Amino acid sequence: MEYLYEKLTAYGNSDYYAFHMPGHKRNMELMRARLPYNIDITEIDGFDDLHHAEELLKELQENAARVFHAEETHYLVNGSTVGLLSAVMGCTERGGRILMARNCHKSVYNAVYMNELRPVYIYPEFSEETDLNAEIHVDQVKKLLEEYEDIQAVVIVSPTYEGVVSDIEAIAEIVHEYKIPLIVDEAHGAHFGFHSYFPQNANTRGADVVIHSLHKTLPSLTQTALLHINGRYVDRERIRNYLHMLQSSSPSYILMASIDECVRAMDERREEIMDTYVERLQQARERLKQLKNIKLIETEHFDRSKIVLSVKNLKNTDGEVLNGKRFQEMLRSYHLEMEMASGSYVIAMTGPGDTQEGMDRLVQAVMEIDKNILCEELSGNDEDHTIKNISYEIVPLEQAYSSFEAGRMEGESVKWNEASGRISLEYVYLYPPGIPMIVPGERITSTIVQKMVKYKEMGFSIEGLSQENCLLVAGNPE
Secondary structure, three states: OOOHHHHHHHHHOOOOOOOOOOOOOOOOOOOOOOOOHHHOOOOOOOOOOHHHOOOHHHHHHHHHHHHOOOOEEEEEOOHHHHHHHHHHHHOOOOOOEEEEEOOOOHHHHHHHHHOOOEEEEEOOOEEOOOOEEOOOOHHHHHHHHHHOOOEEEEEEEOOOOOOEOOOHHHHHHHHHHOOOOEEEEOHHHOOOOOOOOOOOOHHHOOOOEEEEOHHHHOOOOOOOEEEEEOOOOOOHHHHHHHHHHHOOOOOOHHHHHHHHHHHHHHHHOHHHHHHHHHHHHHHHHHHHOOOOOOEEEOOOOEOOOEEEEEOOOEEEOOOOEOOHHHHHHHHHOOOOOOOEEOOOEEEEEOOOOOOHHHHHHHHHHHHHHHHOEEEOOOOOOOOOHHHHHOOOOOOOOOEOOOHHHHOOOOEEEEEHHHOOOOEEOOOEEEOOOOEEEEOOOEEOOHHHHHHHHHHHHOOOOEEOOOOOOEEEEEOOOO
């Protein structure tokens, strides 16, 4: 089988001269940066065209489908975002109704806006013990499908950013009773199915459309992803058409070569790569379970590639109340950069590229920090005791208008403390993880404003706002 990276390398070393894009002309001496200009090409003879794949790229995508147990697979060079946009818009009619988990990524919300959809939200349960949003339960899905007979598609995220996994097989079964497709944002689960330590991937569990971010948990370059299509409830041509519209017309051959090499590695060297990774991961998790104060947390159904470490209800020996942001800063002093911090925990994302040295450094740093921590219930006398109530719990808000309807309204900017009761005309995100706290068209409450204020005080980045410390709301108070 011919592989893209090998073919690009051979071409880069040949005497073919480029009277075509890109403008660097593979001239490695022109630029001072050591970037891979020599293998960066456009659609030329022998290298196929992603938007009209007939030869090499067609064969490579078919190979990816085989490796990931899908019926049909497409390369994504615009990340999972373009996959989610294409999947949602390709599975719904303009103005239709969609059932979606409220903890979906913002790209799903953008698809809802672009297709003028009317969303019905499934709110994940919240665990007070771990401060994690729990899985989506099949009973929730069934109840809402019974209530709204015009739902055209269902979208859930599994695993979540924190690693929580839902029962895809059970959910797919109930969704298919209504002859509609199940779209699974499995962006954080591209490694699923490649080792028994992890769950099987959603392609094998009945999902109709599955999106994988290769770059998140497998050895591939940032922005690389896959979209998989299965079953008979999906209009495949519509999804393909949206991919052609939304994905770059100049797809990077470097990114496509990275996808190809990642798929190849998972096919040819799966045991070598994954066995070593899982052994290191298991050892690290076992050592972290011995911590006296900091807790390694997980749920019943969990992706154990995510190391979630909680400092809930903890102080350091100086009496400072800890939170996820402060814990992240402490780990940064060891030159360890976490994936994200929440109100009470941090997430260390792991992957096949992790070394034994890296795992050891994480464990040793956390153990040192753990020795300087006190475990005690925070009292009302603690100045910052309210931190223990700040979490990524998704607060249900009234949907007064769809996001598309809200986007057509006249608005005004008001201070946060004046926004309660008003209709938001903009998103409010904590990023990461990119899940909206407020969606345009939702009625703002004092509870959500208090959470925003507290997160700001704790040093978290609140995104989506057109003006700092203000919210854009509908012009006339209701």
